[in-house]
Amino acid sequence: MIQPVDLQDFFITFFSGAMIIIAGAAYALLFALSRVHRMPRLMPFAYLAYVFLFISVLVLAEATHLYGFWRILVVTMLLGYLLAPHAIWHLCVGTHAALEEDANPKSPIPEDNTHSGRRSA
């Protein structure tokens, strides 16, 4: 079912594991910055971070012997990290677009957006 990590691969396992998350965050960060601030120059760097993530996943897969069933996990991680920022971005745009609509309603139905945090003391 599992083949334990070899002694000489200890460090590379921990390092590649950490790099997956950090590169994933860097990819998401640069991706979002590029879109929010309309800086397409940043997008290649975002995908460069994803390339680091891709390599880290492959290194981790080799070090931890992710063969057989575990290949599914490798593919899911690669796709998950690639697509998640895109999905969240679309959700952000969607939720804020809905808010814009609420702010400028076509129908005169008022929405209660009051909150005590918005009232002065």
Next chain:
Amino acid sequence: MKPGVSEISNLSGGQQLALKYFLVAGVLFGAQLFFGLLAGLQYLRPEFLYGILDFSTNRMVHINAMVVWMLFGFIGCAYWLIEDESGIPVVGLKLGNLIFWVFTTAVAVVVVVYLFVQIGPGTDTTIWFINEGREYIEAPRWADIGIVVCVLVFFFNIAATALKGRTTGITGVLILDLIALAGLYLAGMVYFTNISIDQYWWWWVIHLWVEATWEVLVGCIMAWGLMTTLGARRKIVQTWLYIEVALMFGSGILGLGHHYFWIGTPEYWFSIGGFFSALEPIPLVAMVVHAIYDSGTHRFTNSNHPALGWLIAHAFGNFFGAGVWGFMHTLPQINLFTHGTQWTSSHGHLAFFGAYATINIAFFYLAAQKLRGNVWMAGELAGNGWRWKWSLALLNIGVVGMTMALLISGYEQSFVERAIEGSGWAGYFAAQNHPWFIQGMVWRMAFGWITLAGYLLMVWDLLTIGVGDSRAAIVPGGGGDAVLEEAGSAPATA
């Protein structure tokens, strides 16, 4: 309401009750640090307090104080926000106040018993009156039952208030989450003579609290906190709360399997636990996009700088503590060597502090602000707000330092004790006496003192911040209304 003057009448009934919970949480936070320091010292000097206050007791009180102060903090947060959310006073507030004293007394009695009855055989009697023997939830059976009663009353207060008044997305999620949270605790109250079965159910409490229900609870608290400090719009935070719940539960529930690798459960848990726990960080990474989106499209005028500082610390701490530190050793192929070493402790320290302690501290500052007549707590605080800034820095540096030190010790343990020596007694002692392990423990101790210094400074700050300041709090809302900047800075859609 006069800014800068501490008056209990500045708070509503629910908030007054919340303040009591926050005070006890703060005291227990101090107890957690004190007993943690004692236990840390005993790693370096095993003879220290031997036979008087043993390591096993110090460690137990350290961990239990942590769990209980988190719970007290969360309960306080829920009481703090429920009246604001529902628009009515807390239903059954007198009962809630009574239960607070019962709960606090029970916790005090349990701790005193821990300290005075440290050693002895485990029997049916000790399970009921001394110690149940399960890590994190050692409270004896009588206290277990008492805790369930207290939590049921707390649940009644929250649910009845929300249902009688205005029910919002936040209170709806909160109610459902509290049902799960209270229900899961029951799994830790059944005793099995088979250790594998006992551990199986015990993890239902620990994992499904920490990596599922607590996360959602914090999501509710965070959502309300963002509306309060930044004036974020309800529709936005509630939508994201639903998304977060789906993402967290999607990977978090079956991520439970990473605790089932080595306790005698069937082999399929390797696949289930490995697969889902490996996917647990993806939501955390994805949320980076949302944070950037919001910061890019909102004006972040906020009413409480210390609270916002701690909310930001929460985001980073959760990401690194739970995400990076968790994923590094979650796959069974490596967890075989790391589980139960200081590696786990390293992950635990950063994850608990980052994900939970930080958000409770943020609410302590919200409470301090309201207690002092909704006083000014934005920029230009007295002394440039050095106390809250330094306490935030010291607490974070201390915990991160302890995390790194424990990581070094844990790496050495995994390598020497587990991989080379094969987990035998000889390997255990070889690892414990290795210079890397000892140096890690020395550095952990040093950073522990830094953490304590941060805590003491935080207490001083909470007791004094805003006192005598006659300025009223600013009203957040610039960013909260999600006002897109002029067309030039509006985000491009995908």
